[in-house]
Amino acid sequence: MSAPGYQDSLRFLYQRINYERISTTPARYPFRLGRMVELAERLGLGDYLYANALRPPKPVIHIAGTKGKGSTAAMVASILAAAGYRTGSYTSPHLSDLEERFRINGIPCAPHELVALVEQIRNVVEEMDRESGSAPTFFELTTVMAVLHFQAQACDAIVLEVGLGGRLDSTNVFASSVTAITSIGLDHQQVLGNTIAEIATEKAGIIKPNVPVVSSVVRPEAIEVIHAAAAKQNSPLYQLGEAQLGEGQLGETQLGKGGCAVSPSRHDFTVSNERHPEWGSQIHYRGLTAPLRDQRDVTLAMEGAHQVRNAGVAIAVVDLLSEHGLAVPETAFDSGLFKLNCTARIERFQLKEGGIALVDAAHNDDSVAALIQAMDARLQGRPVTIVFGTSRDKSAESMLASLAPKAAHLVLTKYSGNPRYREPTEMLPMVPSDFRQHAEVVEDAIQACKRGLELATPEGVLVICGSFFLAAEARQWILSLGGT
Known part of the structure; x- marks a missing residue:
């Protein structure tokens, strides 16, 4: 209260x-x-x-x-x-x-x-x-x-x-x-x-x-x-x-x-x-x-x-x-x-449905590169579904160019609470053409996360990134599902 x-x-x-x-x-x-x-x-x-x-x-x-x-x-x-x-x-x-x-x-x-x-x-x-x-x-x-x-x-x-x-x-x-x-x-x-x-x-x-x-x-x-x-x-x-x-x-x-x-x-x-x-x-x-x-x-x-x-x-x-x-x-x-854990910094959750989720506030090229480096080191070939949303003032095209090759599925979305979000329909053409068939748009952030969870097999990994605002919404949703 x-x-x-x-x-x-x-x-x-x-x-x-x-x-x-x-x-x-x-x-x-x-x-x-x-x-x-x-x-x-x-x-x-x-x-x-x-x-x-x-x-x-x-x-x-x-x-x-x-x-x-x-x-x-x-x-x-x-x-x-x-x-x-x-x-x-x-x-x-x-x-x-x-x-x-x-x-x-x-x-x-x-x-x-x-x-x-x-x-x-x-x-x-x-x-x-x-x-x-x-x-x-x-x-x-x-x-x-x-x-x-x-x-x-x-x-x-x-x-x-x-x-x-x-x-x-x-x-x-x-x-x-x-x-x-x-x-x-x-x-x-x-x-x-x-x-x-x-x-x-x-x-x-x-x-x-x-x-x-x-x-x-x-x-x-x-x-x-x-x-x-x-x-x-x-x-x-x-x-x-x-x-x-x-x-x-x-x-x-x-x-x-x-x-x-x-x-x-x-x-x-x-x-x-x-x-x-x-x-x-x-x-x-x-x-x-x-x-x-x-x-x-x-x-x-x-x-x-x-x-x-x-x-x-x-x-x-x-x-x-x-x-x-x-x-x-x-x-x-x-x-x-x-004992230190920083929320939304490549934060790992074990999902009750099976598999794991990574929530990261990565929102620029350098932080996306760091996320990808950690994914390459830890995920050991497991299929990855990425949910991505970012702001208009961020380099969405270059971030997507780095992330798309790592994703079996890519879900583009936006988030509430900040009018600076970039429309996901604008980002779809930014996905490299070789990977666009694996990408889709889900406007609502939580629905996008739910769709990502559906696409991530029990052996797969759900990665949510692109913005502090998206990370905040996704993290609360994961916790509500009993993620630990």
Whole structure:
């Protein structure tokens, strides 16, 4: 049962979303960090602002990336919680309830706490509406609500996931203790830019002077941008060693950590793994540059080579937090990662009808590639039925080109709750002609999932992907069927 005032609080926040404007505007960033700074200051968060503080009152971990930032944020928070630290994490989007964005030690904010937070900000927001004529946005409000919540709940550390980009994201007004950039790929081009270098520049905007940054990007042009940004800010940079930089991509004049020339083969930590027989991986982490610790072996519950890389970043980030007074015992790394499950990140369900289902919020080319890699590694030739729906601003054609060859059956659909969905009839011609005979359209998302279940034999696999919104609907449907 909802807390009194809960629906009114949601209306207060959601009325500040305009999907059509955000999804179609050709202008870069309809957001203003000055407004965000003013909002935070009026709400008493001045001590956390980058403009006012060399260091935040509590350690703040700031994470950006085209994909992997949400999983990495969850991993960092889980390790710190396992070490006994009260850890707040702000992530987006949510799957079912807005409170999922505000978690302390993995537990979402309660509905009555959400109501109290809205009441705490309401007068200030309405004053700003009247005075400036530029109303704070939904994401700006949820960002300050998160920090207010973590402050009120006496969190020892705060993990902030970037919402979009980095440089002009609402989270970027806050001072940070460690930053991380997980990956750079083509996504949100209408806002961030049309090239890898342009998008990398936006994401590298979270790098702050003298604040260490951990990077697991692999594209040479992105690595070049991030290394240059770190050097400009005099920020120690720790690069994952699996990156294949390619010859000649970084010239000898490019400066890295401490003003030294960046070598194309430079790396500060590495990760390798063996697949767990059932699910997940056994990870071997090796730190090569102080203060990263030499080595540790941990078990990761989440599936996929990309999650192994994310875990490596999370471990490196936590290592760097030792300089901020957060001592983490070795046991916390294993226990924090072993028990972690991120919803809709290649999430596996055993179906009562037989077979398995995978629900994944993959919604761009890089995340679809990671999903396919996991499918190839784990499904062992089992027939696959894919239910796919996505947004108008996503690269549906290239995602379908990758997914269609993996599917015995392909069901195209849309989802409710967000007018940005792409009509499935528009996507049917995007399916490669060699596989179009195996594709069909089912408009309603749940009916599409039911059709997918019919097509997946008892020995088969149902894969649902393309959007957080579709993943949210499908996940609830699977749980209602008794999927585990």
